[in-house]
Amino acid sequence: MSEPDFPTHEFEDRLERVQIEMQAAKLDALFFTTEAEMRYFTGFRTLFWQSPTRPWFLVVPAIGKPIAIISQIGANLMSNTWIDDIRTWSSPHVDDDGVSLLAETLSAYKTVGMMRGRESSLRMPLNDYQRVLDRSPYTKFRDASLLVQRILQVKSHVEVDKISRICQITSDAFASAADLFHEGQPLKESFRAFKIDLLRRGADDVPYLVGGAGNGGYSDVISPPNDRPLTAGDVLMLDTGSTLGGYFCDFDRNFAIGHASDKVKRAYATLYKATDAALAIARPGVSCADLFTAMAKVIDQEGGDVGRLGHGLGTQLTESPSIVAFDRTAMRAGMVMTLEPCMVIEGQKIMVHEENILIENGPPRLLTERAPAEIPVIG
Numbered sequence: 001m002s003e004p005d006f007p008t009h010e011f012e013d014r015l016e017r018v019q020i021e022m023q024a025a026k027l028d029a030l031f032f033t034t035e036a037e038m039r040y041f042t043g044f045r046t047l048f049w050q051s052p053t054r055p056w057f058l059v060v061p062a063i064g065k066p067i068a069i070i071s072q073i074g075a076n077l078m079s080n081t082w083i084d085d086i087r088t089w090s091s092p093h094v095d096d097d098g099v100s101l102l103a104e105t106l107s108a109y110k111t112v113g114m115m116r117g118r119e120s121s122l123r124m125p126l127n128d129y130q131r132v133l134d135r136s137p138y139t140k141f142r143d144a145s146l147l148v149q150r151i152l153q154v155k156s157h158v159e160v161d162k163i164s165r166i167c168q169i170t171s172d173a174f175a176s177a178a179d180l181f182h183e184g185q186p187l188k189e190s191f192r193a194f195k196i197d198l199l200r201r202g203a204d205d206v207p208y209l210v211g212g213a214g215n216g217g218y219s220d221v222i223s224p225p226n227d228r229p230l231t232a233g234d235v236l237m238l239d240t241g242s243t244l245g246g247y248f249c250d251f252d253r254n255f256a257i258g259h260a261s262d263k264v265k266r267a268y269a270t271l272y273k274a275t276d277a278a279l280a281i282a283r284p285g286v287s288c289a290d291l292f293t294a295m296a297k298v299i300d301q302e303g304g305d306v307g308r309l310g311h312g313l314g315t316q317l318t319e320s321p322s323i324v325a326f327d328r329t330a331m332r333a334g335m336v337m338t339l340e341p342c343m344v345i346e347g348q349k350i351m352v353h354e355e356n357i358l359i360e361n362g363p364p365r366l367l368t369e370r371a372p373a374e375i376p377v378i379g
Contacts, residue, residue, distance in 0.1 A: 004043050005245040006158055008082045011043060015066070018151050022062045025147055028109035030060040033123040036315045037115065040152060041066050043081040045246045048074065054091045055124040057102050061109070069101050099128050103135035113144025119320055120145055149320045153312055154334035159247065160358055163314065163336055164367045166203060166244035167251070167356050171369035173197045174238075174253045183232060183257050183379045187213050188225040190236065198242050208241030208317050211252065216261055217349030221252075221342075232258030236378075237352065241317040248317045250338050251354040251368050256377045267345045268375040271353035274298040274341035278310075282337070282357060282364040288327035295341045296325075310340040313356060335359040336367070 018041075022030065032038055035049045038058050049056075057069040068083050071091035078086050087101050106112055115121075122129060133141070155163070173180075173194060180193045190213075195206045212218030213228070213236040221239060230236060239252035254268060274295040281294055288310075295309050312319035313336045321329035323337070331337070340354040353371065357364040 004081065005045060005162075006043060010156060010158055011041065011082050013156065014041060014151070015060070018060065018148070019062055021147050021151065022060075022113070022144075025113070025144070026111060027113040027142065027144060027147075028062050028111050029106070030113045030144055030148065031106060031141075032058040032060070032115065034115065034121060035123075036152070036319075037148065039246055040315055042068060042078070042083050044068070044074070044078050044083075046074065046077055055098055055128070057098060057124075059105050067105060069098060069105060071098070097125075097128060099131050099135070103132045106132065106139055107136045109139055111140045111142060113142050113147065115145050115148060116143040117145030119149075119318075152314065152319065153321070154332055155314060155336055155358075156334075159314065160334070160336065160367075162245045162247040163249065163356070164358075166242055166247060167249040167367040168369070169201045169203050169244065170198060170240060170242050170249050170251070173201055175369065177253070177255055177376065178378055181230065181236060181255065181257075181378055184229050186225075186227045186229050187236075188227055190230065191225040191238065194238055194240070198240070202244070203242040204244050206240060206242045208248075208250070209238065211236070211238040213237070213257075214349065216264060217267070217345040217351055219348045219350065221350070221352050230257045232379075233261065234258075235260070235264055235351065235375075239352070239354065246315060248313060248315070249356055249368070250313050250317050251356050252352055253371055254351060254353065254375055256375050258377070258379050260375050260377055263345055264351070265375060267343055267351045268353070269373075270299060270343060271341045271351060272371070272373055274309075274343075275339050275353060275355055278339045278341075279357070279364060279366075282331060282339075282359060284331050284333050284359060284361060286331050288321050288323045288329050288331075289325055291331075291337075291339070292323045292325050292327075295323075295339070299341055299343045301343055308340070309342065310338045310354075312336065313338055331359045333359055333361050337364075 054071040059067040067085045072088040234257040236255045241250045277294040308322045308324040310323035342352040356367040
């Protein structure tokens with residue numbers, strides 16, 4: 001039997017907050033098919049989401065506790081959560097993979113909210129979704145993405161504690177870089193050594209680890225590692241989303257192998273100053289666009305960015321909102337954000353710098369151990 005990640009009152013508080021918003025929006029229920037929302041409202045945490053075979057459904061009514069409509073294989077785990085209304089079927093089913101159960105449940109509500117906007121997806125067969133709609137002719141489905149995202153954006157103290165702890169574990173692993181990485185080491189071995197160290201230090205998992213290495217910088221930030229050995233003059237970057245209790249950290253660190261060129265040093269210093277600029281204004285009421293502008297002014301480059309300069313963080317590696325010029329979402333106390341300035345060093349070479357922060361009533365709190373002011377040199 002697995003132990004719940006949080007006490008029951010944490011989930012009761014989450015339910016109360018979302019039901020207040022639902023009633024104000026005149027929604028009778030919310031309908032979810034994706035992992036983050038299922039885990040947030042129930043505590044149901046499993047790697048079985050990696051399998052696309054079985055769908056999982058959750059209905060959160062405006063009054064009363066959530067209803068889990070899931071494959072029988074998950075019934076025991078769900079029964080260990082605070083949820084007591086668990087409706088199951090044997091899946092995969094030849095012609096009715098939960099459609100009848102789901103349609104029967106949803107047809108009891110006049111207006112149902114769903115995640116339909118940016119950063120959402122439908123994790124069930126489109127044919128089955130259409131069948132549910134056909135069997136619920138008197139139910140109106142509305143987009144509730146912004147409502148749900150606003151609830152998830154503000155973290156409770158216990159959520160912040162989970163994120164803070166995995167940030168500290170990862171910061172400690174990065175601080176051991178000199179013992180983990182060395183000239184001549186294949187990049188693939190660098191990744192492997194770092195992942196092993198994270199697990200030894202107490203991370204539950206390392207589902208996301210990307211990065212790069214190259215002389216004078218790297219050319220992208222999402223490639224899998226190859227067998228190319230680290231050489232003098234390389235910049236090595238690793239970016240990890242390690243997890244603890246279902247919550248992510250998401251930050252990177254840059255290291256120079258042997259020595260750093262003047263261009264690399266200047267780029268690193270610029271990104272550090274850009275982060276300073278965001279930290280100086282990251283307060284409740286300041287918008288994502290304001291944070292973006294503060295960092296972009298320091299970087300002072302046309303193009304070369306990776307689309308945004310940070311984002312929300314929590315039950316997913318990246319959450320809303322995004323630190324982009326068009327996102328006017330205002331910071332609120334309790335939001336966990338990444339600050340992720342990026343710039344071109346020369347040609348196709350880039351550098352990315354990332355920290356994780358908690359928005360508070362006053363200066364933000366760094367959840368990561370701040371990177372050194374000058375790029376660390378290994379060897």
